[in-house]
Amino acid sequence: MKRQTLLSLLVLIGLVVAASFWYSQNHGLLPTAASEEAVLYDRLFSAVIGIAFGLFLIVEGMLVYCLFRFRKRQHDEEDGAPWHENIRLEMIWTAIPTVIVMWVALYSFDVYSAMRGTDALMMAHHMHHHPKSVLVAQAEGAMPAIPHSEKVTIGVQAMQFAWIFNYPNGVTSGELHVPVNKHIHLDLSAVDVLHAFWVPQLRLKQDTVPGTPTHLDFYPTRIGEYPVVCAELCGSYHGGMRTTMVVESEEDYQKWLNEQLEVAQGKDLPKVAVAKMTESEYLMGKVGHHH
Amino acid sequence: MTIAENSISNLSKVIPHEHKEHTPWWEYFTFSTDHKVIGIQYLVTTFAFYLLGGALASLIRAELATPDSDLIPPEWYNGSFTMHGTIMIFLWIVPALAGGFGNYLVPLMIGARDMAFPFLNALAFWLIIPGGLLLISSFFVGPASTGWTAYPPLSILTEQHTGQALWIFSLIILGTSSILGAVNFIVTIWSMRTKGMGLFDMPLFCWAMLATSVLVLVATPVLAGALILLAFDLLAGTSFFNPTGGGNPIVYQHLFWFYSHPAVYVMILPVFGIISEVIPPHARKPIFGYKAIAYSSMMICVLGLIVWAHHMFTSDTPDWLRIFFMIGTLLVAVPTGIKVFSWLATLWGGKLRLQSPLLFAMGFIGMFVIGGLSGVMLGSVPIDIHVHDTYFVVGHFHYVLFGGAVFGIYAGIYHWFPKMTGRMLNETWGKIHFALTLVGFNLCFFPMHILGLQGMPRRVAQYDPQFTQINLICSIGAFILAISTIPFLVNVVYSWLKGPKAPSNPWKALTLEWTTDSPPIPHNWRGTPPLYTHPYDYGTVDYAKLEQLLADHGASTVKH
Numbered sequence: 001m002k003r004q005t006l007l008s009l010l011v012l013i014g015l016v017v018a019a020s021f022w023y024s025q026n027h028g029l030l031p032t033a034a035s036e037e038a039v040l041y042d043r044l045f046s047a048v049i050g051i052a053f054g055l056f057l058i059v060e061g062m063l064v065y066c067l068f069r070f071r072k073r074q075h076d077e078e079d080g081a082p083w084h085e086n087i088r089l090e091m092i093w094t095a096i097p098t099v100i101v102m103w104v105a106l107y108s109f110d111v112y113s114a115m116r117g118t119d120a121l122m123m124a125h126h127m128h129h130h131p132k133s134v135l136v137a138q139a140e141g142a143m144p145a146i147p148h149s150e151k152v153t154i155g156v157q158a159m160q161f162a163w164i165f166n167y168p169n170g171v172t173s174g175e176l177h178v179p180v181n182k183h184i185h186l187d188l189s190a191v192d193v194l195h196a197f198w199v200p201q202l203r204l205k206q207d208t209v210p211g212t213p214t215h216l217d218f219y220p221t222r223i224g225e226y227p228v229v230c231a232e233l234c235g236s237y238h239g240g241m242r243t244t245m246v247v248e249s250e251e252d253y254q255k256w257l258n259e260q261l262e263v264a265q266g267k268d269l270p271k272v273a274v275a276k277m278t279e280s281e282y283l284m285g286k287v288g289h290h291h
Numbered sequence: 292m293t294i295a296e297n298s299i300s301n302l303s304k305v306i307p308h309e310h311k312e313h314t315p316w317w318e319y320f321t322f323s324t325d326h327k328v329i330g331i332q333y334l335v336t337t338f339a340f341y342l343l344g345g346a347l348a349s350l351i352r353a354e355l356a357t358p359d360s361d362l363i364p365p366e367w368y369n370g371s372f373t374m375h376g377t378i379m380i381f382l383w384i385v386p387a388l389a390g391g392f393g394n395y396l397v398p399l400m401i402g403a404r405d406m407a408f409p410f411l412n413a414l415a416f417w418l419i420i421p422g423g424l425l426l427i428s429s430f431f432v433g434p435a436s437t438g439w440t441a442y443p444p445l446s447i448l449t450e451q452h453t454g455q456a457l458w459i460f461s462l463i464i465l466g467t468s469s470i471l472g473a474v475n476f477i478v479t480i481w482s483m484r485t486k487g488m489g490l491f492d493m494p495l496f497c498w499a500m501l502a503t504s505v506l507v508l509v510a511t512p513v514l515a516g517a518l519i520l521l522a523f524d525l526l527a528g529t530s531f532f533n534p535t536g537g538g539n540p541i542v543y544q545h546l547f548w549f550y551s552h553p554a555v556y557v558m559i560l561p562v563f564g565i566i567s568e569v570i571p572p573h574a575r576k577p578i579f580g581y582k583a584i585a586y587s588s589m590m591i592c593v594l595g596l597i598v599w600a601h602h603m604f605t606s607d608t609p610d611w612l613r614i615f616f617m618i619g620t621l622l623v624a625v626p627t628g629i630k631v632f633s634w635l636a637t638l639w640g641g642k643l644r645l646q647s648p649l650l651f652a653m654g655f656i657g658m659f660v661i662g663g664l665s666g667v668m669l670g671s672v673p674i675d676i677h678v679h680d681t682y683f684v685v686g687h688f689h690y691v692l693f694g695g696a697v698f699g700i701y702a703g704i705y706h707w708f709p710k711m712t713g714r715m716l717n718e719t720w721g722k723i724h725f726a727l728t729l730v731g732f733n734l735c736f737f738p739m740h741i742l743g744l745q746g747m748p749r750r751v752a753q754y755d756p757q758f759t760q761i762n763l764i765c766s767i768g769a770f771i772l773a774i775s776t777i778p779f780l781v782n783v784v785y786s787w788l789k790g791p792k793a794p795s796n797p798w799k800a801l802t803l804e805w806t807t808d809s810p811p812i813p814h815n816w817r818g819t820p821p822l823y824t825h826p827y828d829y830g831t832v833d834y835a836k837l838e839q840l841l842a843d844h845g846a847s848t849v850k851h
Contacts (some may be wrong), residue, residue: 014828027501029741029744029745030744031744031745031746040673041673041674041677044671044673044674045668045674047665048668048671048674051666052665052667052668055660055664056660056661056664057799058662059631059635059656059657059660060657062635062639063638063653063656063657064505065634066635066638066639066643066652066653067645068645069654070574070638070639070640070642070643071643071645072575072642072643072644072645073642075447076642078575078642079642079829079830079832080574080575080576080640080641080642080829081576081640081830082576082577082603082829082830082831083405083576083579083636083640083826084577084579084580084581085577085579085580085581085582085583086636089636089738090580090583090632093628093629094583094625094628094629094631097624097625097628098625099668101622101624101625101670102621102673104621104667105617105618107623108617108671108672108674109614109672110610111673111834112614112672113671115344115673116610133425133665133783135315152493157445159335159581162342170837192444192448193444193445193448194442194444194445195541196605196679196680198680198748200677200746201746203673203676203677204676204677204679205676205679205680206605207542207605207606207607208533209534209539209541209606209607210444210534210647211442211539211540212534212539212541212607213446213536214607227746229748230748231605231679231680231681231748232442232680233369233437233438233442233445233680233750235369235445236364236366236369237365237435238750238751238752239360239365239748239751239752239754240360240749240753240757270747285504289684290356
């Protein structure tokens with residue numbers, strides 16, 4: 001009898017583990033992964049959702065089992081068994097969650113470091129644990145950080161209720177265009193109140209803070225159009241503060257930049273000639289409309 | 292026991308009708324210092340606010356049934372969710388738990404005649420009324436619309452200037468009430484336990500209230516300070532948080548969350564206490580792991596104070612701080628897990644009386660666990676960065692605060708209603724209420740996790756049309772949830788007036804509040820409180836002998 005209980009317990013645990021593993025691979029909860037960071041994120045997310053799903057099954061399963069197995073039978077007015085504690089059992093259910101959350105913390109730290117791979121603070125750790133990035137670094141002549149020239153730096157200004165993107169060649173646009181397979185570096189600022197730059201397909205989000213510059217680095221890997229969403233309450237039309245991020249090939253990106261430059265310099269469209277204005281002039285005008 | 296004696300002598304001066312056997316109905320409308328009257332005043336008042344907060348939630352879900360901002364003007368929408376959150380937190384869950392259940396139960400459970408400071412207690416309740424009215428009055432001038440977090444600079448530059456100011460003053464008043472209550476609980480629990488009751492003989496609800504009160508006392512003054520500075524920025528043009536004058540808006544976030552994360556534990560620790568009281572008598576088993584549950588409340592209290600910046604992973608927070616707060620946050624799962632497993636072990640092998648109190652308590656475990664698991668996910672810095680400020684978070688905290696706190700409050704109401712009113716609730720309507728609540732709740736809040744992961748931010752009146760279907764499901768769930776309140780209300784009102792009379796101990800429970808009349812007499816017991824068992828001696832107590840002891844003791848008029 002005892003052996004039978006143990007056996008069925010093992011079978012049950014096996015089933016829970018199998019179900020959790022299956023769910024971690026097939027949850028389908030996340031949108032397209034359009035960047036290197038998103039791929040890292042999805043790996044972590046899969047692991048954690050798998051664990052969560054397993055714990056969910058165990059707790060809800062026990063609850064439902066109790067509901068049927070231990071409900072009061074008719075005419076049974078007795079009390080249940082007076083179990084007050086069981087130190088070994090309590091040690092187990094203290095130790096296992098501790099191990100699990102510490103593992104989640106370590107794995108999260110690892111992924112976080114890798115996602116912020118260009119961050120000097122995390123670089124040492126990053127190289128230590130990710131053979132791939134060590135290879136990249138060696139290929140680039142043992143340079144720990146990616147040379148600045150290889151990064152595409154774009155300025156992002158958030159204001160009620162629009163995004164303004166400033167490109168290296170002086171072009172200003174309401175749409176974010178980035179070349180695929182390049183390190184993108186965003187310099188974020190806010191004109192009026194807090195906003196947050198979020199592209200769900202990048203799995204990245206960064207608040208923009210008036211008076212304090214913030215940054216975001218990512219490496220887009222998938223060509224396509226993705227939403228740029230403001231994720232920090234910024235006023236009445238917060239929900240409408242959206243635009244599009246276009247990830248395109250290097251050639252398309254250059255073509256688009258040149259087109260924008262021509263449009264901005266074109267004589268027939270003087271109103272869009274934002275490139276001729278200084279940044280602050282442009283913003284003053286823009287903000288003025290809203291006050 | 293000098294404080295206990297003092298408060299008894301105070302009572303005889305303050306309460307004019309102490310010779311009365313039962314509290315007259317009109318006393319509930321006065322500045323009564325009876326902890327039981329105050330407890331019920333809190334519960335009824337806060338439930339009224341809950342209905343208002345719920346009506347606002349229905350309005351929000353009606354707007355979100357379609358992707359366009361087409362039902363109410365956008366600033367009204369922002370006002371609605373701001374007021375919804377503020378009312379549910381500061382005028383429903385926090386005061387209903389500490390003020391309502393805490394006041395009613397703590398003295399009865401530890402065998403005291405009243406709280407340590409009865410006048411202060413009444414004062415704390417009567418601050419809720421002006422605080423609440425002030426907040427509601429802002430509907431007439433345009434309510435605060437910057438979220439319950441009121442982040443500057445938006446909260447300084449807001450067009451709803453007067454509404455924001457009313458919001459600040461209201462919260463300062465409500466926070467003061469909360470602090471006064473916390474002082475009272477700590478002193479009462481520490482020094483007014485009846486003879487023979489050590490700290491580890493207390494019902495676990497009292498441990499939970501002790502941990503809660505410490506948190507309130509440490510954290511709430513910080514919020515008050517932040518709000519006063521915010522008021523200066525808003526009204527006097529100072530620049531504590533306003534970057535255009537050299538202020539720092541991130542500092543406000545630190546101060547705000549230094550209170551507002553512990554506030555989550557203020558809203559859930561007393562519920563943990565309620566669940567630890569409801570399960571044993573209805574499962575007919577001792578609570579499993581008393582000491583582990585008591586200590587884990589204190590551990591949550593300590594850890595709860597060092598996790599606040601996990602709300603700021605996408606703000607301009609340094610990396611090492613993010614890692615520190617991630618580890619602290621994840622560790623909270625350990626004491627919480629201890630509680631959940633202890634409750635399951637209490638149910639295991641029991642003889643479950645599956646009536647409304649236990650159904651809601653088991654519903655609590657099932658729902659709270661989902662909120663806990665999504666909480667662990669949110670604790671991880673990289674996972675949080677994607678879903679921060681999205682519907683994933685909205686789903687998460689409703690599983691904690693509705694699936695957790697509100698289910699627990701309902702469990703508590705079904706459990707203690709006979710004691711509080713002397714009447715039994717109708718069981719069939721209780722079960723209908725439970726079923727509707729469970730279905731409506733899950734339909735409303737579970738799909739929100741998917742919305743957030745897929746890309747829908749929170750606090751928006753308009754959203755990407757690809758999310759229309761899921762939002763519609765959420766809205767239908769919300770309306771079922773709204774309707775689920777009706778059987779509860781009818782049941783409570785009808786039973787209070789005409790329900791069958793409740794005996795002094797309808798659940799055969801062992802905590803002290805069940806040894807006196809239902810409802811208890813003004814000073815709780817005739818003679819000394821009859822402490823004959825530990826609170827969770829199920830399975831070992833000889834009930835016939837206990838009844839004889841209680842009858843001989845004569846603390847209650849009702850024969851056991």
